[in-house]
Amino acid sequence: MMTRDEALALDRADALAAFRARFALPDGVVYLDGNSLGALPKATPARLAAVIAQEWGDGLIRSWNRHGWIDLPRRVGDKIGRLIGARPGEVMVADSTSVNLFKLIAAALRLRPDRRVIVSERENFPTDLYVAQGLIELLGGRHELRLVTPNTLDAALDDEVALVLLTHVNYRSGRMHDMAAVTRRAHESGALMLWDLAHSAGALPVDLAGSDADLAVGCGYKYLNGGPGAPAFLYVAQRLQDSFRSPLTGWLGHAAPFDFDPLYRPAPGIASAIVGTPPILSLAALEIGVDLALEADMAAVRRKSLALSRLFIDLVAQDCAGLGLALASPARDEERGSQVSYAHDEGYAVMQALIARGVIGDFRQPDIIRLGLTPLYLRFVDLWNAAEILADIIATRAWDKPELKRRAKVV
Numbered sequence: 091m092m093t094r095d096e097a098l099a100l101d102r103a104d105a106l107a108a109f110r111a112r113f114a115l116p117d118g119v120v121y122l123d124g125n126s127l128g129a130l131p132k133a134t135p136a137r138l139a140a141v142i143a144q145e146w147g148d149g150l151i152r153s154w155n156r157h158g159w160i161d162l163p164r165r166v167g168d169k170i171g172r173l174i175g176a177r178p179g180e181v182m183v184a185d186s187t188s189v190n191l192f193k194l195i196a197a198a199l200r201l202r203p204d205r206r207v208i209v210s211e212r213e214n215f216p217t218d219l220y221v222a223q224g225l226i227e228l229l230g231g232r233h234e235l236r237l238v239t240p241n242t243l244d245a246a247l248d249d250e251v252a253l254v255l256l257t258h259v260n261y262r263s264g265r266m267h268d269m270a271a272v273t274r275r276a277h278e279s280g281a282l283m284l285w286d287l288a289h290s291a292g293a294l295p296v297d298l299a300g301s302d303a304d305l306a307v308g309c310g311y312k313y314l315n316g317g318p319g320a321p322a323f324l325y326v327a328q329r330l331q332d333s334f335r336s337p338l339t340g341w342l343g344h345a346a347p348f349d350f351d352p353l354y355r356p357a358p359g360i361a362s363a364i365v366g367t368p369p370i371l372s373l374a375a376l377e378i379g380v381d382l383a384l385e386a387d388m389a390a391v392r393r394k395s396l397a398l399s400r401l402f403i404d405l406v407a408q409d410c411a412g413l414g415l416a417l418a419s420p421a422r423d424e425e426r427g428s429q430v431s432y433a434h435d436e437g438y439a440v441m442q443a444l445i446a447r448g449v450i451g452d453f454r455q456p457d458i459i460r461l462g463l464t465p466l467y468l469r470f471v472d473l474w475n476a477a478e479i480l481a482d483i484i485a486t487r488a489w490d491k492p493e494l495k496r497r498a499k500v501v
Contacts, residue, residue: 138371197334251276254281288307291313435457
């Protein structure tokens, strides 16, 4: 098994090592929750200060033109597109992931009017399922949400299916779909394919165009490091944009918003997906995180992510055997995103004990200890240290304290 000195040697040879210095990371903390909230890029505070003092404070409303505020949703969208294998003009930054899901699910059902079924996974992130359920109710209950497991997906794809809605990397286990293969099967059944990239964008290579995906959404606050509540993005393949219609028809999605026409005419292409005034401060912060991600080679990011996870899995298998900790993520590299999850009967308390020792991850019901791996700022020695601390907590039952079992509002 690898020693701590060997982990340090891997860090010295790491081609991505220089990126760590560009993030503000607290001393004495191993941050393994970048799949919930990315770390702060050091360039972000200065950029926000400039937007506030100069562009807003001095430029005032002139900055919509002078500093290109009006173009930020498309400009940042095109940059995100380069990370997810989209063509220019196929990605727009707007609203939240949930709102964008509502737009795209509704648009997809309109494009398949003779079909009534949305297929998704029972283990999909709940907001994806809730949005689909709410839209079905709004449409009068004429549609059905058919929930499947990965093993029963193919059997569920019949001539009634309008849309397949899946998250590329499962939020709980980190299990990753074969995007091209699943999209192909959806298309063979006549359905459209919508991918949620919340746990993929910025963490691993994604090729929407190469996979022939139709629609996608994702958030800006995880691996894109855009900050808490950063705006989300949506993708509409070029071939669908002439027929794409957003159900939310706001003024900035109008073909000529500053004509103030009382009758709505959709802007061409994906521009109609913009609803209201974009959040400029949040977009400015997100652009810093996206620019930083674009500097890294995504293939190198993926190689390091897998090396980090293999190291951690091996160390935990050695040090925690027989202690009630079970790997909940796929063991095979090609099936795993950029996280490692473990099941433990006292998973919540174990995670609180880890946090108290400076290893920050999170917990997901019912028993999942979830550890996100962000290669741009994580070191191999961080994973070595985290595995050692986890083993000590499990072996000594350090988690078995009332204060560590008391649930907080956010877990």
